[in-house]
Amino acid sequence: MVNALEMIHTETEKSILKAAKLVFYKKGLAAARMQEIADEANINKAMLHYYFRSKQKLFEAVFIQAFRELAPLLNTIFNSDKPIFEKIRDFVDSYITFVTDNPYLPTFIIQEVNINPHFGKTFFANQVMPDPSLFQKQLAEAAEQGIIRPIDPRQFVLNLISLTAFPFIGKGLVTGILELDETAFKALMEERKKLIPEMIINTIKVQ
Amino acid sequence: MVNALEMIHTETEKSILKAAKLVFYKKGLAAARMQEIADEANINKAMLHYYFRSKQKLFEAVFIQAFRELAPLLNTIFNSDKPIFEKIRDFVDSYITFVTDNPYLPTFIIQEVNINPHFGKTFFANQVMPDPSLFQKQLAEAAEQGIIRPIDPRQFVLNLISLTAFPFIGKGLVTGILELDETAFKALMEERKKLIPEMIINTIKVQ
DNA sequence: TCCATTATTAACCATTTGGTTAAATTTGAT
DNA sequence: ATCAAATTTAACCAAATGGTTAATAATGGA
Known part of the structure; x- marks a missing residue:
């Protein structure tokens, strides 16, 4: 017990x-x-x-574990003093690797939060969430030093997660529209480990 | 009847x-x-x-209508002879506008396809899907003319949809992590109407 | 060894839920 | 106006489902 x-x-x-x-x-x-x-x-x-x-309690136990498996990935970005460009590459690589092995995880979390927003709200309110403040400072400093352009850190995080996570979350739809089989999908995702960092770095880098 | x-x-x-x-x-x-x-x-x-x-039949009627509301948006990209950069701006704008007014639609489709992949597969197999071939040709030609760099059209579509759709699909999670209220979320999405096209065009454009 | 606590099982229960049915009402063509 | 077909309603049903219970078995400290 x-x-x-x-x-x-x-x-x-x-x-x-x-x-x-x-x-x-x-x-x-x-x-x-x-x-x-x-x-x-x-x-x-x-x-x-x-x-x-109860079913609800069991579900919550599963949900909290799921969240705690996924959330730490964000700390690759949020809590690490590596240079920004390196962090981007690290995050994309580790996220795609992780989700390839655990395809149901992010979908599950997003799904349940969507179906029951109240549950999501109270859950997040009671969780120790990854803290973006350090990262925000890093972005601001890099912009001051002229390494990158000034950018809204929220939009930055949004772009990063969107590009990395969406193809897995919308996998059914994506493979349907682009007519991909499992192998082709995995190959595309593997490519994205390089493609996404290039795209993001290219966007924020001062030439 | x-x-x-x-x-x-x-x-x-x-x-x-x-x-x-x-x-x-x-x-x-x-x-x-x-x-x-x-x-x-x-x-x-x-x-x-x-x-x-039956419930299943009623669900299918709803699902097919949902899909037919959403799919045509893709034709802004796929079936239009406007210049590429203009199409990108048009798509992002119309998609974000549409989903802001219909927040449940894309989530619903992705959700059900995820929960029941078999249903998704047979559904897509029997649907007239938006045809990307014209767009693929356009990308190839623009690359030949040196307007844009050569790029895998599938990755391009993936990037476009990811950046545009994910924030809505993961809204619950996103607002939770970034601590956004409804107003802040909408403001960010409004900003993205400009930000996303800039990012994508900047990525493919030959300087 | 004894016994109280903990773990496990099978049978059971109340409620929910998708679906049906038979009767009643409405509709519209002749 | 008549009547057959289509529509609508209320009551009902069987299966599924989350949850409980009482009896049984295993465990481990004294």
Whole structure:
């Protein structure tokens, strides 16, 4: 059973979480079935409630873990004193690598936040969010030194995440419109590891 | 009742579709409830089945309409003989304007395709998709004339859609991380109508 | 070894939900 | 005005689903 700090995970609890991730990631909260999670974990359905009380609570446990896997990637940009251009390359590379291996993760988070905005709001309000302030300072200093043009850091982050994350989130649509199979899609994404940093650096760099 | 070509829509049928859109867009297929749609349309639940047979069929009717509202936007890029740079500005402007007024539409489509990839695949296979071939030719010619650098048209489209669509699709996450309220978000999006074309043109233009 | 606590199971339950049906009402062509 | 077809309603149904419970088994400290 879980202790007060909700940190001790028994084997059963772990296997439930693993199964719940699988099902929630793929189907989302609404379409996921407790019985399917139980089957996936080879366990009695009552155990899900024994360890997590309710479907909602189990979902929240999965969601918080998902978020904590994804959020640290942003710190490649936000909390690192490497030069800006290097950080951009690092972020794009590590994000694309990560999402290629965990394709359901970002989609899952965005999906659930969209379907239930209230849940998203209260969740974010109670999370330690990656802090962009250091990065904002870095951008401002680089602009002062004439290395890059002045740019709204929010638009910068938006551009970076958009270019990197969207193709995965809209994968179904993208592969449909561009008529890509799995191999072609992966090849394109691999290309983007170079292409995106070039594009962004080219945009902000003072020639 | 619907005729053979599924084109005649009675008032009742229209009001059902309108209500169904509202509910499906906001909640998605799995979380949507037939009773809620009926209530929204001020109509007896049996009417939903009388006109559309099943939840799945009603959903498909909504989905196809959603797709046909969104897909034509791509023709701003694909099927128009305007100069490339002008097309880019037109697309970004019209897309951002459209999605600001219809925030649930792209999210809805991407969401359902993600949750049910098989549905997405068969749907796209049976749709007249926007045809990128003309645009590919235009890009190739412009590159030959030395107006732009040679670029993979698929990457180009990917960049364009990513930068334009992602902030809306990930709105919940984006506003959470960047701590934006509704007004700030809209202002940023308005800015992007200029920013995105600049960025893309700057990337492909031969200096 | 004993026993209290914890973990696990199978059966069960109440509610929700998509869908049906039969009767009633409306519509419109003749 | 008549009547058959189309539309609408209220009541109903079976299956699915999240959740509970009471009995059983395993665990581990005294």
